[in-house]
Amino acid sequence: MASGMLSTFLKRGAIWGFILVELIFFSIAGEQLSLSDKAFMDLDNMLLLFKQSAPIGIIAIGMTIIMINGNIDLSVGAIFALAAIVLLDSMTWPIFAGLGDWAIPLAWILALLAGVLLGALNGFIVWKTGIDAFIVTLGSMLGYRGLVFIYNGENPTSHLNWTLVDFAEAQWLGLHTATWFLLGATFVIWFIMNRTVHGRNAYAIGNNREAAVNAGIRVGPHMMINFMLIGFLAALSAVVFYSESGSVNPNDGELYELWAITAVVLGGTKLTGGSGSIISTFGGVLAIQLLRKGLGHIGADTETVNLVIGLILIAVLFLDRQLNIKGKEELRV
Amino acid sequence: MTGQSPSAGADAPRTPVLRLEGIVKTFPGVRALDGVSFDVLPGEVHALMGENGAGKSTLMKVLGGIYQPDEGQIIVGEKPVVMTSPLQAKATGIVFIHQELSLATELSVAENVYLGELPKRSFGRVDWKTLYAKTNEILGRLKVGFDAKTRVGDLSIANQQMVEIARALTVDAKAVIFDEPTASLTDAEKVVLFDVIADLQSQGVGIIYISHRMEEIFKITDRISVLRDGQYRGTLSTAETNEDEVTQLMIGRKLDLSRNVSHHDLGDVTIEVKGLSCGNLFQDVSFQVRAGEVLGFYGLVGAGRTEIAETLFGLREPSAGQIFVQGEEVQIHSPADAISKGISLVPEDRKGQGLVLGMSCRDNMTLPQIEDLKAGPFVAEGAEIAIFDKYRDNLDIRTPGWRQLVGNLSGGNQQKIVIGKWLSMHPNVLIVDEPTRGIDVGSKAVIHDLIRSLAAQGYAIIVISSEMPEVLHVSDRIAAMYSGKLMRTFTSDEVSEDNLIQAISGLKSDQAAAA
Structure with a gap:
């Protein structure tokens, strides 16, 4: 049936179509409105766009698996900030002083470990208490952010290691280090969700928790693994970003959880769980970054950008709903 | 039968409260309704029958203003009406009592x-x-x-x-539509419902009664209209027809619900339960099931049947008692424990508890065992497809392919997926709770035959059902439950409809035997 295939295509490929529309719009509008004489789709500009997508993007990939699993994690912004502090501060610790540049991998491992532990704590509480993940991570969002402030008050934590900065600023096959990490995270998580037992069970739990329990699937451990994964990815995002910038403010990463959720939802993952796609989230991340960059390119200020993204999010979900209703009516027969 | 209610048509012509004329509704590629016409008289109970997928639900959605018909019209009283919304349907006097x-x-x-x-x-x-x-x-x-x-x-x-x-x-209802109203009612509750229907009838309300249950249809309806594959197959006067004629009209063949006695030898005791209790849900329940045997549990809703099943499957913690599988005592604290001991449960609520509707047939079938199927950390898709193919053939599951979402299958095929899911784990004990709930007549027989053939293959099977003909049909022995207690276990020689009903109504078994 042609109409069925069309609506399936529209649903699956919607985000990529949207990205295409953005590219065309900003290229044309850029000709007319941009103050710079560079084209919007200039190669350097596009490479930069990927790099700038990385911090939110890596977190959004993790948020996708959490949401497919039927949960949500609001604490990722705070984990991001805390992991950044662990990264930058640990490199100055006296015990690492004699190691030279070997302090770098140790600092990375410590920061990532911090992320995994904080995520594990979230997952453990959700598992053992049965409290909704929204509430648990709302609490830990405040709690983890509190730890960030306890660490260094209102002051930024800074440490620049030039070896690290070189690594973070490097380009390999044209793509920046951060971009490679985003692509890597996307691929690995896609693989986990689509090819492993854990991924399959995560979908099943999100779609019908009771049926999953009745099939002997232990729901708790799977949820905990997912929280550890997102903790890891939030820390990875921080590690990649702060290796380059070298300074973290205690407010950094605020609202990241909401940006990540926005990207996930734009990519078509359901808030109710059970369905969603890692690749589409990647598309969602790019679409948001394109919008920011594009609007900036044609001279809009930040406030306008947020307004437009908000409106587009609602419009996209409305469209998605219409397509889904249409699809359902066809399936009923 | 109601007897005094007039059989429709012949008497003085009365204006129907509701008339459908040549309703056609098509969806891309399918003619869901193909010229359906019938009418409902005031004070009449009009049964609408048909297998799942025959178009009953679509017709009701047209009537309720959810779908617009492509052709044909709906006439309420004397006036043609265009139904645009459920709210309007209600204002017109067309009221639905939904199954859900x-x-x-x-x-x-x-x-x-x-x-x-x-x-x-x-x-x-x-x-x-x-x-x-x-x-x-x-x-x-x-x-x-x-x-x-x-x-x-x-x-x-x-x-x-x-x-x-x-x-x-x-x-001010002119026509009330009941969609499978007795699906979750006990026999006593049904009596109350039928009283209410009779009451509406005496007030001149027309009633459309959708049900799969012949017994009820013949008890309370005046006429029966049958749909098959979206087409109107005719209207019969209930007084002048019989179950066979209606069934044939619906499915084009006969349905055998005669008693089914085991023709194979029974093996050793597979599962034995001694003094099992779970709080105030059920107390001191003891029974055993041999390999190749079907033990039926019959009783009113709330008698504790499902709760026993859930306890055996590890969804509830027993407060006392022992469970033995193949002679060894087992401790069961979770479904995972139960599955590892070879106990599996086909739950009552197929869609809510048994299936992940948004996943494919294959993924549902292998859900409990992908841990065992993995190659390294990865899901072994080849092995999965092999399992799916095997049980699709064994159980005759009708689906276009393993990619099909389970939510798109018919009830009977969904049930087979759930059964296949457990069979592929090679269980010892198969517990089936309400095996044919919400499944159409034709598929019911298929599921019954399947249960009997699984018993013949040596599985120990526990069937829980609220439908007496079903329990009598599939069970070798029947356990009658009343208010959390196992009143009596009947062998197939001892059991009759009378003593079974007495046992589940709480009468002492010796009284029942004396009666």
């Missing part, structure tokens, strides 16, 4: 009954006094044992259904 209850469980009965139409006082305040008074008046007509202030969530399913019916009675 749509109630706000946190609100009171009264608020549910007048949902959307709460009586108001000045400044938009709710007129609670009028609300409760009007609701209690309706509840009085229904002779129910709860009042307007009760929270709906505290009511049994049967009573929740009464709330739905009460809601229908708030408007």
Whole structure:
């Protein structure tokens, strides 16, 4: 049936179509409105766009698996900030002083470990208490952010290691280090969700928790693994970003959880769980970054950008709903 | 049979309360309704029958204004009506009692009954006094044992259904449509429902009664209209037809519900339960099932049958008692434990508890065992497809392919997926709770045959059912439950409909035997 295939295509490929529309719009509008004489789709500009997508993007990939699993994690912004502090501060610790540049991998491992532990704590509480993940991570969002402030008050934590900065600023096959990490995270998580037992069970739990329990699937451990994964990815995002910038403010990463959720939802993952796609989230991340960059390119200020993204999010979900209703009516027969 | 209610048509011509003329509804590629015409007279109970997928639901959606027909018209009283919304249908006097209850469980009965139409006082305040008074008046007509202030969530399913019916009675209903109203009712509750229907009938309301249950159809209806594959197959007068004729019209073949006695030898005791209790749900239940045997559990809803199944499957913790599988005592604290001991459960609520509707047939079938199928950390898709193919062939599952979402299959095929899921784990004990709930007549026989053939293959099977013909048909022995107690276990020689009913109504088994 042609109409069925069309609506399936529209649903699956919607985000990529949207990205295409953005590219065309900003290229044309850029000709007319941009103050710079560079084209919007200039190669350097596009490479930069990927790099700038990385911090939110890596977190959004993790948020996708959490949401497919039927949960949500609001604490990722705070984990991001805390992991950044662990990264930058640990490199100055006296015990690492004699190691030279070997302090770098140790600092990375410590920061990532911090992320995994904080995520594990979230997952453990959700598992053992049965409290909704929204509430648990709302609490830990405040709690983890509190730890960030306890660490260094209102002051930024800074440490620049030039070896690290070189690594973070490097380009390999044209793509920046951060971009490679985003692509890597996307691929690995896609693989986990689509090819492993854990991924399959995560979908099943999100779609019908009771049926999953009745099939002997232990729901708790799977949820905990997912929280550890997102903790890891939030820390990875921080590690990649702060290796380059070298300074973290205690407010950094605020609202990241909401940006990540926005990207996930734009990519078509359901808030109710059970369905969603890692690749589409990647598309969602790019679409948001394109919008920011594009609007900036044609001279809009930040406030306008947020307004437009908000409106587009609602419009996209409305469209998605219409397509889904249409699809359902066809399936009923 | 009601007897005194007039068989339709022959007497003085009466204006139908509702008439459908040549309704056609097509979806891309499918003619879901193909020229359906029938009418409902005032004071008549008109059965609408057909297998799942015959077009009953689509027809009801057309009637309720959810779908617009491509051709044909709906005539209420004398006037053709174009139904544009459920609200309009209700205003016209067409009221639905849906199979799936749509109630706000946190609100009171009264608020549910007048949902959307709460009586108001000045400044938009709710007129609670009028609300409760009007609701209690309706509840009085229904002779129910709860009042307007009760929270709906505290009511049994049967009573929740009464709330739905009460809601229908708030408007001047011309036609009331019951969609499988007895699906979750016990026999006693059915009697109350039939009284309510008779009451509506005497007030001149026309009733469309959708059900798969022949027994009920022949008890309370005046005429029967049959749909098959979206086509209208004719209307029969209930008094002048019989079950065979109706079944043949529906499926084009006969259905055998005669008693089924084991023709194979039984093996050793596979599962034995001694003194099993779970709080006040059931107490001191003991039974055993041999390999190759089907033990049926029969009883009223709430008698503790499902709870026993859930305890054996590790969904509930027993408060006392022992469970033995193949002679060894086992401790079961979770479904994972039960599965590892070879106990599997095909649950009552297939869609809610048994299947992940958004996943493919294959993924559902291998859900409990992908841990065992993995190659390294990865899912072994080849092995999965092999399992799916095997049980698709063994169980004759009709699906276009393993990629098909389970949610798109018919009830009978969904049930086979759940059964296949467990068979592929090679269990010792298969517990099947309400094996044919919501499954059409043709597929019921298939599921029954499947249960018998699985017994013949040496599985120990426990079947829980609220339908007496089903229990009698598939079981070698029948355990009668009443209020959490196992009253008596009948062998197939001992059992009769009479002594079974007495046992599940709480009469002492020796009395039952004497009677």
